[in-house]
């Protein structure tokens with residue numbers, strides 16, 4: 001079959017690689033000239049994910065986090081829990097052997113009989129299947145009318161050569177709604193400092209925690225959180241285009257690549273619906289629970305947020321042992337095992353339905 005993937009991010013490249021191996025004729029169309037650039041990512045993934053998909057792109061290994069929220073602070077420690085990726089190298093590692101048309105933006109998709117005509121300013125290509133892996137602002141999603149209910153969060157990040165010593169093993173996280181601010185050491189005294197919010201809130205985070213140094217580069221991006229249809233005839237959405245991100249942290253690399261495996265398997269078996277069923281079976285519950293916790297997090301009073309964080313601080317040993325870097329439902333399980341959480345939960349629910 002002829003398949004066109006729109007977008008050469010990690011999800012699009014990986015699914016294209018899997019489909020090429022099945023013998024399909026795959027063309028990836030990417031609007032930028034260089035794969036992996038511009039980098040719009042902090043590159044923090046679980047070490048399990050890094051071992052599976054990108055060990056050659058690992059720059060640094062993380063042993064835990066300094067967690068802050070208002071006046072609550074605690075450390076979570078688990079040796080080797082996470083890895084920091086060279087995101088450009090990671091993306092590029094999936095591009096070997098794939099036919100990629102670079103530097104051209106897909107700006108039209110037409111349905112012609114049983115196939116699709118996918119156009120850029122340079123050319124029109126015909127395909128039996130179109131995969132929209134074109135990121136959070138997906139053109140494929142909007143032009144093909146995929147139903148969706150997605151909230152978009154703007155983020156900004158700086159790479160800073162730190163003045164003074166850096167603890168390369170620990171991430172700093174400051175919970176600041178709607179998400180959090182982060183400082184992630186990538187090694188060699190360089191730290192990725194970012195926030196979901198404005199540059200001025202990023203500067204406030206830097207000065208509060210004393211992150212000083214010279215800025216090497218700046219980036220920004222959009223984090224999509226929500227729900228989206230995955231299939232429309234012979235067209236599919238994948239990765240950030242389908243809001244396949246963790247609702248609490250916004251991380252999308254692990255879910256996007258797992259979804260790529262489901263999609264390649266479904267196309268390989270000639271059973272498109274299998275993509276939705278596999279995605280829903282593995283991530284459906286996690287996604288809907290994550291979205292509910294996110295709503296509560298965004299809407300609860302500061303007083304209640306401090307209570308929740310105090311419970312988590314007390315339970316940090318359980319968090320260290322049980323919490324899963326990618327599947328955040330474990331956090332809810334730990335909270336629900338604490339009776340003190342119930343009044344806070346009740347109030348949050350009342351706010352949501354009221």
Ligand SMILES: Cc1cc2nc3c(=O)[nH]c(=O)nc-3n(C[C@H](O)[C@H](O)[C@H](O)COP(=O)(O)OP(=O)(O)OC[C@H]3O[C@@H](n4cnc5c(N)ncnc54)[C@H](O)[C@@H]3O)c2cc1C
Nearest residue numbers: 007009010011031042043044106135221239240251252253
């Ligand atoms: C500031 C920030 C920090 C993040 N940190 C992390 C993190 O630490 N860990 C983590 O797991 N996730 C993180 N994420 C999320 C992660 O970057 C995304 O989930 C991931 O990049 C999604 O991959 P993707 O392949 O689905 O989409 P993308 O990486 O967005 O790739 C989409 C590609 O499509 C191309 N494209 C778009 N439109 C068109 C078009 N019309 N025609 C042709 N090409 C097109 C784009 O140029 C791009 O190359 C972060 C996101 C942001 C914004």
